[in-house]
Amino acid sequence: MANNHYDAIVVGSGISGGWAAKELAEKGLKVLMLERGRNIEHIKDYTNAFYEAWDYPHRGIATEQMRQENPILAREYTLNEMTAGMWATHKDHPYTEVKRFDWFRGYHVGGRSLLWGRQSYRWNAEDFTANQREGVAVDWPIRYDDLAPWYDYVEKFAGIAGTKEGLDVLPDGQFLPPVPLNIVEKDVAKRIEKAFKGTRHMIHSRTANITQPMPEQNRVGCQYRNKCWLGCPFGGYFSTQSSTLPAAMSTGNLTVRPFSIVTQVLYDKNTKRARGVEVLDAETNQTYEYTSKIVFVNASSLNSTWILMNSATDIWEGGLGSSSGELGHNVMDHHLSVGASGEVEGYDDKYYSGRRPCGFYIPRFRNWGGEKRDYLRGFGYQGSASRGNWQNNVAELGFGADLKQALTEPGGWSIGMTGFGEILPNHLNKVTLDKTKKDKWGLPVLSMDAELQENEVRMRKDMMQDAMDILTAAGVKNVHGWNNDSPIGKGIHEMGTARMGRDPRSSVLNAFNQVWDAPNVFVTDGACMTSASCVNPSLTYMALTARAASYAVEELKKGNL
Numbered sequence: 001m002a003n004n005h006y007d008a009i010v011v012g013s014g015i016s017g018g019w020a021a022k023e024l025a026e027k028g029l030k031v032l033m034l035e036r037g038r039n040i041e042h043i044k045d046y047t048n049a050f051y052e053a054w055d056y057p058h059r060g061i062a063t064e065q066m067r068q069e070n071p072i073l074a075r076e077y078t079l080n081e082m083t084a085g086m087w088a089t090h091k092d093h094p095y096t097e098v099k100r101f102d103w104f105r106g107y108h109v110g111g112r113s114l115l116w117g118r119q120s121y122r123w124n125a126e127d128f129t130a131n132q133r134e135g136v137a138v139d140w141p142i143r144y145d146d147l148a149p150w151y152d153y154v155e156k157f158a159g160i161a162g163t164k165e166g167l168d169v170l171p172d173g174q175f176l177p178p179v180p181l182n183i184v185e186k187d188v189a190k191r192i193e194k195a196f197k198g199t200r201h202m203i204h205s206r207t208a209n210i211t212q213p214m215p216e217q218n219r220v221g222c223q224y225r226n227k228c229w230l231g232c233p234f235g236g237y238f239s240t241q242s243s244t245l246p247a248a249m250s251t252g253n254l255t256v257r258p259f260s261i262v263t264q265v266l267y268d269k270n271t272k273r274a275r276g277v278e279v280l281d282a283e284t285n286q287t288y289e290y291t292s293k294i295v296f297v298n299a300s301s302l303n304s305t306w307i308l309m310n311s312a313t314d315i316w317e318g319g320l321g322s323s324s325g326e327l328g329h330n331v332m333d334h335h336l337s338v339g340a341s342g343e344v345e346g347y348d349d350k351y352y353s354g355r356r357p358c359g360f361y362i363p364r365f366r367n368w369g370g371e372k373r374d375y376l377r378g379f380g381y382q383g384s385a386s387r388g389n390w391q392n393n394v395a396e397l398g399f400g401a402d403l404k405q406a407l408t409e410p411g412g413w414s415i416g417m418t419g420f421g422e423i424l425p426n427h428l429n430k431v432t433l434d435k436t437k438k439d440k441w442g443l444p445v446l447s448m449d450a451e452l453q454e455n456e457v458r459m460r461k462d463m464m465q466d467a468m469d470i471l472t473a474a475g476v477k478n479v480h481g482w483n484n485d486s487p488i489g490k491g492i493h494e495m496g497t498a499r500m501g502r503d504p505r506s507s508v509l510n511a512f513n514q515v516w517d518a519p520n521v522f523v524t525d526g527a528c529m530t531s532a533s534c535v536n537p538s539l540t541y542m543a544l545t546a547r548a549a550s551y552a553v554e555e556l557k558k559g560n561l
Helices: 015-026 064-069 130-134 144-158 183-195 240-249 301-309 403-407 454-473 538-558
Strands: 003-011 031-034 254-257 260-268 273-281 287-297 338-344 360-362 379-387 413-422 430-438 444-449 477-483 518-523
Touching: 003 015, 003 273, 015 031, 015 240, 015 287, 015 538, 031 287, 144 538, 183 360, 183 379, 183 413, 183 454, 240 254, 260 287, 260 301, 260 518, 273 518, 287 301, 287 538, 301 430, 338 379, 338 454, 379 454, 413 454, 454 477, 518 538
Parallel strands: 003 031, 003 287, 031 254, 287 518
Antiparallel strands: 260 273, 273 287, 338 413, 338 477, 360 379, 379 413, 430 444
16 A cells, blocks of 8 residues: 655546646645546647548448447447547446436546537626525525636636627626637627517627637647547647646646546544545556545546545445535536527528637526526527538537538538526435446446426427527528437536535535535535536636635645645
């Protein structure tokens, strides 16, 4: 049993883990970052980054053998030759589905920061008060003003392209120039503004693709290749590899250990603090202990909760942070696969150059400004217009498109959009440990018992009809809508299960993301979320992580941790 001591341990190397490592290392702490999967080095290990469809044996699409061997990944766009090996397989990393749950994980250095959709939006002020106002779950222990300066901070470093719109529902941020709308999107946006008298807006997507060089990070900028999910040699989008990891490594204070499965946080019942973590080496099956003053658990939402559930079970049967009875509960995501599309006439002499990494965004307008529906909260839309498959510019829908689509002559213009709806926190939506099923390393797996509730089902009717109405009002022809199945997990925005709150009796974490039962343990990934909003959550994880890291260092200096 080897013992190694650091000032801080960061569990996980994805978006929030990368930020934790950067912030703690830059503040002078000796940091150990633990990643359960393999290492991926920036640029060198982006093996498919310059491949085209014809460079793959089966032109990039999933083979029947791949589908049979990866039934979970085969449910969605995640399974294809281009990203083979980037998504965790169900064979090695199984889980139990009491109800269908599409869980897509990236186990490697960088995690899903190499695979994410890059849509980056701030929450609005009402997102932080809605629970209290509507009597849902528990109140957030923070407000927008607490996070606003940290949004500023992370936006400037990550590089977010977008436009300032002056909308309360979608606060402005620190933006680089936007990825342009094409001519059809610009004209449709004007028609929407006129038809709905300024109550609905089609704006540029706000995306973590840089539109100007960031030489201080050795990032050249987006090349409009639309190959983001293969790793970007140009540093065109924010990822751990392109941004936070180089910054952390440059301090000389960070050690990265891949193939390190954290099996538990080690808890000292006398000091009521964590003393470190236990690690199972994924290659040798040897067990190690690493000790530290603070631990940041950023293994991604459900894995972070899995770690807590496996920790301090001699003190709490349900694990570290379970004293409130809320650990593992309140699973959230965004529900999607509902929207509309149609054809746009009159632009057959117009085209565009390059492959944009994104399209347009329509911010939430339901249950806003005094309007009331028969459900709570709301939704936004992501979409694009193109001569071909409009889905190509929606990161959650687009990769793995048929080769034939890329080779055909330009057809007519189409425009479409898919809704992203808020899922309410609900105690019934939960994950638990299934100790009867083991993974490749003999560890218990998670059991998923979560589904859309009535509020989300009612919302989806508006999500489809409103999309059809918007496009029709903008003069789009042959509009059709759809409302397909959207199990929790499909949005790849899993949240909750270790929520923040004001009271240790009803929450797992406090206002600075500290576990109530072990204040030197911080959880700042999606597990901490008290509600979900309807916008993509990663920017909020970044801000929460930077804020918590700053607080942790100050508390260390004061001797409180």
